[in-house]
Amino acid sequence: MMTALLQTTYFGPVQWYQKLARYDLSIIEQYDTYQKQTYRNRCVIATANGIQALTVPVEHLSDKMTVKDLRISDHNQWRRIHWNALQSAYNESPFFEYYADDLRPFFEKKYDFLIDFNEAIRQKICELMDIQPKVDYTSAYLPPLTTDLIPELCSPTRSLSTLSDFRDIICAKHPLPDAEFEPKEYWQVFQQRHGFLPNLSILDLLSCMGPEAVFYL
Numbered sequence: 001m002m003t004a005l006l007q008t009t010y011f012g013p014v015q016w017y018q019k020l021a022r023y024d025l026s027i028i029e030q031y032d033t034y035q036k037q038t039y040r041n042r043c044v045i046a047t048a049n050g051i052q053a054l055t056v057p058v059e060h061l062s063d064k065m066t067v068k069d070l071r072i073s074d075h076n077q078w079r080r081i082h083w084n085a086l087q088s089a090y091n092e093s094p095f096f097e098y099y100a101d102d103l104r105p106f107f108e109k110k111y112d113f114l115i116d117f118n119e120a121i122r123q124k125i126c127e128l129m130d131i132q133p134k135v136d137y138t139s140a141y142l143p144p145l146t147t148d149l150i151p152e153l154c155s156p157t158r159s160l161s162t163l164s165d166f167r168d169i170i171c172a173k174h175p176l177p178d179a180e181f182e183p184k185e186y187w188q189v190f191q192q193r194h195g196f197l198p199n200l201s202i203l204d205l206l207s208c209m210g211p212e213a214v215f216y217l
Contacts, residue, residue, distance in 0.1 A: 001025055003163045005142065006170065007032065008067060008118045010056050011043040011125070011201045014216065015181045016170050020126065020133040021217040022180075029167055030068040030115050031141035034060060039172050040067060041114055043201035046190055047089045051197060053172075054082045058114055066141075070114040083107035086203065093189050095210035099128060103203075125202055129214045144168070184216050 004023040008030065009016050016039065020026050034040065041056040057073040083104065090096035102124060111117035115137075126133060144165060169176040183198030186209050191197075197204075205213045 001162060003027060005029060005163055005165045005167060007038065007040055007167050008115055009039040009043075009122075009170075010041050010054075010114075010118055011121060011203050012039050013044065013170065013199045014183070014202055014205050015178065015199050016166075017125065017129070017131075017202050018181060018217045019166060019170075020122075020135070021129075021131050021214070023133070023164075025134045025136065027136050027138060027142075027163075028119075029142065030137050031066050032167070033063070034058070034065050034067050034070055036060075037173055039170065040118075041070075042172055043203065044172070045086065045089050045201050046188055046194065046197050046204055047085070048190055048193070050194055051200075052085060052089070054085055056082075056114065056117070068113075068115055072111055072114055072117060074110070079107040090189065090203070090207040093207040096207040098210065099206060102128060125206070128206060129202075129217075130211075131214060131217070186216060 001024040003025045004019040005027050006016060006019060006029065008028050041058055042053050044051055044053050046052075055078075057075040057078055059071040059073050086096070086103070106117070106121060106124075111120070122135070144167075166178070169178050181199075185196045185198075186205065188196060188204065188208055202213075205216055209216065
């Protein structure tokens with residue numbers, strides 16, 4: 001069984017959802033230490049003015065705080081700001097209006113923990129894209145290049161030679177090379193103005209391509 005190890009994401013990039021679609025099992029790390037400016041609580045969309053990052057504010061109480069324990073902050077009416085930004089960016093796309101009723105509740109309902117919020121989003125996006133990935137969460141932090149087995153998620157005979165660690169590869173600030181991912185061009189709302197912008201939030205692909213989005217993973 002081929003397994004992908006991933007960070008949790010807030011409306012993650014196309015590359016992240018590609019792993020869900022292609023791997024037999026995706027394991028999402030929840031015991032890693034929180035870092036700023038990552039896809040854990042940030043997504044990137046295309047707007048009339050170029051790329052825009054939307055960040056979910058979190059209550060970061062210490063430098064050693066794990067992602068599992070991160071609470072979402074209600075600071076600065078971020079839900080309204082994010083929803084307005086998405087409407088402005090994608091109202092002219094072919095499919096945003098079609099999916100709007102499925103997406104709007106994420107900007108109305110309050111979630112306590114980021115990990116629960118992101119998981120609810122993941123489930124809805126997978127439903128909309130008609131993919132049924134097998135997903136688990138780590139039961140302890142899995143260090144890079146470890147030779148141990150994945151705690152409680154592997155059978156005694158399955159070693160980490162079957163696991164691909166994408167936690168540092170799918171990175172917002174300094175992504176590392178990924179031989180499995182080559183962004184395929186698709187129509188975007190502001191493409192004539194900015195050119196094709198690769199690996200944006202899955203919301204960009206879904207809004208622009210609708211039911212055909214799954215074929216780009």
